[in-house]
Amino acid sequence: MEKLVFWEVEYVLFMTDFKKQQLSYTSQKALNWYMVFEVFLKGTLFFPCEPDRGLVRVHELTPEKAGQLIWVRARIHTSRAKGKQCFLVLRQQQFNVQALVAVGERASKQMVKFAANINKESIVDVEAVVKKVEQTIESCSQQDVELHIERIFVVSQAEPRLPLQLEDCVRPEGEGDEVRMRARALGPRTTTSQAIFRLQSRVCQLFRDTLTNKGFVEIQTPKIISAASEGGANVFTVSYFKTSAYLAQSPQLYKQMCICADFDKVFCVGPVFRAEDSNTHRHLTEFVGLDIELAFNYHYHEVIESITDTMVQIFKGLRDKFQTEIQTVGKQYPSEPFKFLEPTLRLEYSEGVAMLREAGVEMGDEEDLSTPNEKLLGRLVKEKYDTDFYVLDKYPLAVRPFYTMPDPNDKKYSNSYDMFMRGEEILSGAQRIHDAQLLTERAMHHNIDLEKIKSYIDSFRYGAPPHGGGGIGLERVCMLYLGLHNVRQTSMFPRDPKRLTP
Amino acid sequence: MMALRELTQGDKKVPVLHSNNGPALVGLVTIAAHLAQEAKRPELLGGSAEHKALVQQWLEYRLTKVDGCHKDDIKTILKDLNSYLEDKVYLAGNQFTLADTLMYYGIHHIIVDLAIQEKEKHMNVTRWFDHVQHYTGVRHHLPPVVVLRNRVYTSGHH
Numbered sequence: 001m002e003k004l005v006f007w008e009v010e011y012v013l014f015m016t017d018f019k020k021q022q023l024s025y026t027s028q029k030a031l032n033w034y035m036v037f038e039v040f041l042k043g044t045l046f047f048p049c050e051p052d053r054g055l056v057r058v059h060e061l062t063p064e065k066a067g068q069l070i071w072v073r074a075r076i077h078t079s080r081a082k083g084k085q086c087f088l089v090l091r092q093q094q095f096n097v098q099a100l101v102a103v104g105e106r107a108s109k110q111m112v113k114f115a116a117n118i119n120k121e122s123i124v125d126v127e128a129v130v131k132k133v134e135q136t137i138e139s140c141s142q143q144d145v146e147l148h149i150e151r152i153f154v155v156s157q158a159e160p161r162l163p164l165q166l167e168d169c170v171r172p173e174g175e176g177d178e179v180r181m182r183a184r185a186l187g188p189r190t191t192t193s194q195a196i197f198r199l200q201s202r203v204c205q206l207f208r209d210t211l212t213n214k215g216f217v218e219i220q221t222p223k224i225i226s227a228a229s230e231g232g233a234n235v236f237t238v239s240y241f242k243t244s245a246y247l248a249q250s251p252q253l254y255k256q257m258c259i260c261a262d263f264d265k266v267f268c269v270g271p272v273f274r275a276e277d278s279n280t281h282r283h284l285t286e287f288v289g290l291d292i293e294l295a296f297n298y299h300y301h302e303v304i305e306s307i308t309d310t311m312v313q314i315f316k317g318l319r320d321k322f323q324t325e326i327q328t329v330g331k332q333y334p335s336e337p338f339k340f341l342e343p344t345l346r347l348e349y350s351e352g353v354a355m356l357r358e359a360g361v362e363m364g365d366e367e368d369l370s371t372p373n374e375k376l377l378g379r380l381v382k383e384k385y386d387t388d389f390y391v392l393d394k395y396p397l398a399v400r401p402f403y404t405m406p407d408p409n410d411k412k413y414s415n416s417y418d419m420f421m422r423g424e425e426i427l428s429g430a431q432r433i434h435d436a437q438l439l440t441e442r443a444m445h446h447n448i449d450l451e452k453i454k455s456y457i458d459s460f461r462y463g464a465p466p467h468g469g470g471g472i473g474l475e476r477v478c479m480l481y482l483g484l485h486n487v488r489q490t491s492m493f494p495r496d497p498k499r500l501t502p
Numbered sequence: 503m504m505a506l507r508e509l510t511q512g513d514k515k516v517p518v519l520h521s522n523n524g525p526a527l528v529g530l531v532t533i534a535a536h537l538a539q540e541a542k543r544p545e546l547l548g549g550s551a552e553h554k555a556l557v558q559q560w561l562e563y564r565l566t567k568v569d570g571c572h573k574d575d576i577k578t579i580l581k582d583l584n585s586y587l588e589d590k591v592y593l594a595g596n597q598f599t600l601a602d603t604l605m606y607y608g609i610h611h612i613i614v615d616l617a618i619q620e621k622e623k624h625m626n627v628t629r630w631f632d633h634v635q636h637y638t639g640v641r642h643h644l645p646p647v648v649v650l651r652n653r654v655y656t657s658g659h660h
Contacts, residue, residue: 360618
């Protein structure tokens with residue numbers, strides 16, 4: 001290994017064997033132009049020039065910069081050598097740009113060969129002149145410019161054999177899905193994944209911001225709990241020292257305790273664990289729950305309005321500021337743009353049943369909606385009202401959990417509601433029973449062991465305000481907003497009955 | 503005086519019409535055609551020679567392709583009918599004939615079970631079916647099939 005010392009900058013540079021045969025040691029200038037160097041000593045990376053050199057982001061490469069000599073750090077997305085030239089596509093998160101190394105004043109034949117041989121996905125530093133192009137480059141995000149490279153360095157080399165080809169990752173849905181899932185380290189690099197998860201991050205942020213502005217307090221609830229919150233069936237058990245405990249299926253109980261503790265309006269963002277052996281396109285065993293609970297003044301519709309307003313703010317925030325990401329996802333997974341109404345459409349359950357019956361579906365007044373009927377109703381609502389987001393209010397009491405407040409005007413129904421996006425359920429919510437006596441009655445009616453929920457009922461014995469709420473799943477909301485078809489696409493590291501890694 | 507009975511031929515059951523004047527008539531199409539004549543409604547069997555032949559063609563289709571068909575054949579039947587009915591109001595010619603009635607009875611059990619998405623996929627069959635089932639005296643006791651006025655599934659839907 002050769003050692004070169006540049007006193008001006010005080011570092012040592014090592015050459016790897018791979019590059020040895022390609023370098024002419026006689027010329028320091030040539031040495032400078034293309035090198036592979038390794039991280040060494042205290043793990044810091046040293047560069048053969050000023051450390052405060054500015055790096056331009058790929059998405060900033062526009063015709064305004066034409067003629068400028070700039071540095072860019074990006075990944076080699078593709079490379080193609082053609083005689084005296086090598087075409088590269090450099091990629092940085094969602095953006096990519098075409099670059100060219102051509103034999104000439106600044107580049108030798110060896111340099112062109114070197115550039116062409118850099119493994120795909122390697123991170124490179126490139127000094128280049130920005131050139132305006134006459135013909136739009138359709139395949140890149142930066143369509144009006146290309147880079148003419150004068151110097152190229154490999155910062156971090158990728159192995160020559162990748163577990164999958166990234167071009168395959170951006171092909172429309174199909175057989176590639178399973179491989180994509182497994183190579184999770186690479187998958188999120190694709191432009192589409194970058195766009196999806198940036199959008200998801202924004203959803204979380206909009207949720208927090210909107211609620212905080214409405215005076216909500218964010219709370220953290222425990223995930224290791226002593227009793228299953230939604231019924232014993234779909235809950236994970238963990239060993240807890242000498243006994244066992246459960247992983248929370250929802251923050252329901254704790255949200256309500258906070259309301260009883262006079263926090264008035266609370267929300268929480270955290271993992272939710274459901275041990276449901278469902279292998280569907282929209283179920284995960286672990287997902288991020290965005291939950292809301294609030295006390296209301298006169299009518300539980302105040303709760304519905306609060307939730308729908310939050311959802312609308314999220315939709316607007318995405319629509320107004322994240323069009324780039326939405327379009328990027330749309331290139332690989334085309335879909336109709338998400339439509340919603342203001343104020344949000346709210347139909348009563350009985351109206352929904354009537355619409356379904358009109359379309360030839362036979363169902364009882366108090367029957368729950370099956371998934372196909374939910375989807376069909378979504379289609380009918382879309383056709384009639386032109387919205388992908390609506391609320392179905394006043395569900396039949398018989399199909400709701402025991403803590404749902406019954407409708408005071410009609411015993412068959414309840415003060416509960418579901419919300420749908422593109423015909424799929426995203427939220428199930430209700431006014432909760434805040435009276436310990438009524439709660440006990442309803443629990444007995446559902447044949448629930450009162451001993452198991454004693455502490456839950458007790459929390460309502462010391463004056464609880466009337467309240468209600470609901471919870472949404474972050475992954476499902478993102479999936480439906482973007483019109484994707486599998487919730488695993490919006491979960492960075494999805495968990496389902498068959499998947500525990502990465 | 504006429505009496506309608508059932509006769510077993512091999513593994514199939516066929517209707518037989520007994521009447522006082524004349525021999526017994528066997529077979530759905532035979533009986534239906536005879537009754538059309540008796541009721542002085544010859545137009546139900548077609549006008550010109552070509553028209554009559556076309557009516558017969560569809561009656562034969564009903565007997566050979568539709569009756570006793572397998573589940574896998576249903577798709578083919580719907581596809582055939584759908585492409586045929588793209589530019590036609592009635593199955594045979596420009597008027598209501600026995601072909602329409604018997605085909606309606608023949609595929610009623612298929613159409614009644616179709617999901618809305620399927621009905622929209624075979625739009626022409628659905629349109630023709632809705633038209634026929636509204637004719638007075640045709641539907642009788644058969645349950646009406648609901649047909650929506652507007653498309654609910656747009657082309658790009660999953």
